[in-house]
Amino acid sequence: MRRFATDRGKQLLLLSSRRLLPTTPSPSPATAAGLNYAFPFSTSSSSPVPMASPVTVDTINPKVIKCQYAVRGEIVIHAQRLQEDLQANPGSHPFDEILYCNIGNPQSLGQQPITFFREVLALCDYPGLLDRDETHALFSADAVERAWKILDGIKGLREAIAAGIAARDGYPANADDIFLTDGASPAVHMMMQLLLRSEKDGILCPIPQYPLYSASITLHGGSLVPYYLDEATGWGLELSEVKKQLEDARSKGITVRALVVINPGNPTGQVLSEDNQREIVEFCKREGLVLLADEVYQENVYVDNKKFHSFKKVSRSMGYGDKDIALVSFQSVSKGYYGECGKRGGYMEVTGFIPEVREQIYKIASVNLCSNISGQILASLVMNPPKETDESFQSYIEERDGILSSLARRAKTLEDAFNSLEGVTCNKAEGAMYLFPRLHLPQKAIEAAKAVNAAPDAFYARRLLDATGIVVVPGSGFGQVPGTWHIRCTILPQEDKIPAIVSRLKTFHEAFMAEFCD
């Protein structure tokens, strides 16, 4: 079979979208502070504006201008340019393909979708198949049965998700608490839209963070209140730090509305301990904060001594119910072992809000219309995969375990590779899909970056791309302790590509360090 390629369309989309951008974007000066980004979109236009233009960068919403989103930023645009170059002039670069280690999209790097999920989706898309004899040769019996159930509405999709959550946690879940969304991002936007009234409202966010949070807070006009994860303790979440930042924000007149926790962590890959989670729940309850739990990597844990626990399970195990803590858990079909980014499925489980506020959430959800039905179906499937008695069970388990154990091996190999490099230290990826190694760069490299108005990690990432075709995201896109530099690298390239990546990375790094040695 030819390579499965629903995500190719998306790649093409990105590819041609880049043509929207000016051919020679000039990177803005990046500073060394935690939340500055390497290559922000330019904030003012220096090109002459034709008289006729009713819309200029000076007359659009300044929140849009201010918003930054580095994951699909300048480095990616440059990578796409190189890719076009390679197609037009093979051999024009010292590598023959671009390796996208920048975004957590497994299928775009060749991972095959889980068969059972796609069987059910195809049958739901074209139910005419269900009445045909040939179908039994092509589809598993449990996929056919599941499709019938979904199409007949026998089992509501939100009911199926609630049942999956209850089975995961050992505590009841209510279908009425589930809001189906096109992935986790629209759910995050919805909560920010709900909670943020002005820049005097703040949201506590980990640093480093996934830039969806900073972008969404900016777009909705609120303030990001950063708390730093501790790199020295494996990106630990120290409650004393959160408390300090909360008090600091309050002293500046900021009303802090919510605490964002990403577990497993993005870009950091840490998995919180249950004790740590209990502290966090207690803290949110005491301080009157909504706990926004980004749990999209709940299926991605790679170490034996850690386990994913949902914040809902943890809070229920502490005896806290709907009246005690306002909690939103975000889930997505884009992550997990399945990695179905292109399907845009997900949900948020909303608990602990009074009915009048839930009404308002329901209203925003209505204005946004329903999420796409394939994504809804897929969300119900990932939360209720085949059971032991189902025909698909064995092959499903093999596919799932094959992906997860391969990811664990890739994480370890890449972690070791980074740690073997001079001046690079890399925490373990306990979960999620990323490594976030720290670069201890020579002073000369930092000065060279400054000379071209780039953040040092963006400078490094750009040089890495030009030399090897490997695309990573500069740490400055996620925020980092001022004066420290990182890159985020996914663990998603297929295993047969990993040795080449490691060797190209090493060669590049040695040359880079030699070039800029102090």
Added chain:
Amino acid sequence: MRRFATDRGKQLLLLSSRRLLPTTPSPSPATAAGLNYAFPFSTSSSSPVPMASPVTVDTINPKVIKCQYAVRGEIVIHAQRLQEDLQANPGSHPFDEILYCNIGNPQSLGQQPITFFREVLALCDYPGLLDRDETHALFSADAVERAWKILDGIKGLREAIAAGIAARDGYPANADDIFLTDGASPAVHMMMQLLLRSEKDGILCPIPQYPLYSASITLHGGSLVPYYLDEATGWGLELSEVKKQLEDARSKGITVRALVVINPGNPTGQVLSEDNQREIVEFCKREGLVLLADEVYQENVYVDNKKFHSFKKVSRSMGYGDKDIALVSFQSVSKGYYGECGKRGGYMEVTGFIPEVREQIYKIASVNLCSNISGQILASLVMNPPKETDESFQSYIEERDGILSSLARRAKTLEDAFNSLEGVTCNKAEGAMYLFPRLHLPQKAIEAAKAVNAAPDAFYARRLLDATGIVVVPGSGFGQVPGTWHIRCTILPQEDKIPAIVSRLKTFHEAFMAEFCD
């Protein structure tokens, strides 16, 4: 085959979502002014708030509270309650099913999807099928070929859409101008987010309008500048009225950024003449307004003397290019003869913006992530349906024409039925999916509505629902000339249901008029 039911999931979703709402919502007082809505969500909570709640209606974003969305409002919630009643206690109401004439979702009322589109989607979902012999018995050859093309990325989806636009208009279209979206709504939100800086920025919107516009403008903090469509001339768009409202808004210090035109009209069903469109283009060019063209009903025209012309075609035919007019055309797979609401596919074609502003649109689109891949594929299919030489062509044309001619018949039958009622006048549905009859209600009915704090048309709609099970949307949800009253009724119920709807409607209306006769 059992009834095709991908949208049942959505109905179920709505059904159980309503349980989020308080069991006895109290409608707020509605006024007679154009932009007030019948049953706004309550704007403050009178119930005691538990001490622990970190979020109350008084501490959330006031723009969320202010935002109204009547299409899925109180009447629908009541309808769902009745539906549950009917299931639990059959025979408990004077009707045995609820007839949803409130939203433009053809498949939720039994319309079958177009076979070719669903064949391609199923193959793209589960490409394993493409290598199997049984597949040729199940799928048309051109569906298999199209799926291969899409999966191989031979033909980019945006390129396919641009080609479809060029074929439709006879003027070139550029793939780089296409932003793929999950239906038209996110595209509208994106443009509002871009254009609106504060309440001093305004958007000219038709009244009546589809409430997505008013909701989106409110959520993004801008001002809706209304212009009234002229009911007496078949909901004509009079440029003198637009001009008057523009000047009036400017005199109040509002910077008007854009003009929204919905063509064919929602809720009004009118189709603009090409001359009228030329005037509108000229006006936007002269006044420096972005033309936001909602063209989602472009395939839904039911009268021989009208034809859909895109605003892009009209402006190009006037010799205006990218430098002359900033134009955004919204398209969706939810409408047309195909009516694929649940798939959430669509695009906006963005022309006439300077590169620096397009960069910013690209950035917002990136923060929202890509739209779902099935919706992207479907958008490419509806813009490029089977050609004459394709195996599917004949059956595709039969399906398409069958739906469109049936819609035309249904529109005419319902229009005649409304016009036959005492005190009701109804313009022709030239296009789109709706009738928007005017109710000349007796004074006693208006007083009875006032006594229960309802807008008179909401009062009528509620009584209609209770008596017949027919769900319509009160005109006050769309805006109307103060002192006039309307309802919006879709033309989507299947043809075999129409006689019963007409007869129930007549019986109800006669009884209502007799009850409240002056």
